[in-house]
Each structure stands twice: as structure tokens, then as C-alpha cells.
Amino acid sequence: MEDQTKITTGGCLCGAVRYEVRGPLRDVVNCHCSMCQRLHGNFGPHTKAPKANIRLTEDKGLAWYKTSDVARRGFCRECGSSLFWEPFDLDATGIIAGSLDTPDKLKTMGHIFVGEKAGFYEITDNLPQFSGSSNGAFKNDYK
Template structure:
């Protein structure tokens, strides 16, 4: 978790999408759902921040794809970088941790949707594991 006063920045591979977060980032949660497998090749490593703390500073390549009735995903239409998981009914947005710039100070805090994980993915750490969503059970799991 980053502190309340931290300004974090990030973006896509080509630079056509940039963002900043003014406020805390949740620790990283590895999502093993089938959608994340298709998008990321295995699992999605997501941090999260309040929507009110996220500001898009460059949106030239930003595109959104409605993946379900629950959320849309933000990515760069130029380079294909996956950036956001944006739920319609929650006050926070998931941010792909790998899209953050430099050292983040974040730690992985758990695994979700492990009932759907790929058969080649071994989970042998002591972190909390949830068959589906954590439903707010993890630290700073904004709702």
C-alpha cells in the first residue's frame, strides 16, 4: 500500500496513455479469472485506487472494452497494453500493477478466482486465496 499523499504515475508501453493517482494504492491482487488469462496470458496483477484519485493525463490511445455487465477494461489501442479494470458500480478502479512507473513499494496481498486458474499456474505461497472475488476481505479492497 502506498501512503495517502503519494502521487503515482503510469501508462502504456508506447506512451499514448498516461495516468496519475493522487492517493493510496491497494496492494497487488492476482486475479486468475478466465478473462484475465485471455488478456494477460496467465493472471492479472491488479492494484486499485479510488476513481476520484485517478486522473488520465494522456488519452490519445485510451480505449474501453465492456467485458461484462459488471465492468469495462481500459487499454491502449495503439500498443495493446492493458491498464484498467473499471467496475460500473464501485468507487474504485483496478490498475494493472505492471503499468505503474518505477518502484511502487507495493506487495502482493492475495489471489482471487483461483477456482478458474490455469493448470500451469502453481500457487504455493501463503497468501490468502479466494475461489471467486475477495468481496472486500483484503486490506484496502475499496468497494
């Protein structure tokens, strides 16, 4: 059984946004959609947790941008760090894995939106790939 009392912390580059997550995080899914390409310069490495388990400890820099009718993205308005992907109709928030203070315990578990992947790199692992969304097919893909 996973430790529900474990606290994982993270935040932006300048410290104007800090957060903590109670309980386990889902392993990382690399999103290759065109929006992630523009936000991250390549793919977006997302972990995920239930919204109720995420607590902001500093939010003076937090801003939200509605990127579609499906979700909004959270970022720091001070330093520009990308932090969250939050769907409107699910009880979970995607967290950019690089914003965690200690992301080394997570493993990559697969790839989504590979149908939109940029042509300047290849996916060379043997992990599951989905042309679009995985529609919750990954383990612990909180809905």
C-alpha cells in the first residue's frame, strides 16, 4: 500500500509558486501534443495527483491560462515556469515533473499524443504510446 501521508514538494524557478502533494504521485507520462511543444519546447513530462491532495503553500506568482474547453494550465507569472495542467471535468491535476523538488523517484510510464510529435526527435523506448489521449489507460491515472 502506498504511503498516503508522504508529502512531495515543488514549485517554480523563482519561488513565487510553491506547492505540496500529499500521498503518491502517478508516474510520468510524456505528452507530445502541439500545446506542450509550445509550452516546454518539446514534450511535457506530467505526473498527476488528485486535486484534493495538492496544496499551494505560496501562490503570489500563480496564474492560470485556459488553453482549451478541456483544461487550463498553471504557470508562474514571475519567472514563466510551467507547473500544472488541470482538466475541468476530472478530479486530478497534472503536475510538470520538472517542477518537483525530488522527481527522481518517478519513472516514465508512456507517451500520449504521439500523433502530434515534432519531427526533430525520436521516441526510442519501448513504453506504451497513444496517438491521442490514453483515456485513463495508465496505472493510477486518477480520474
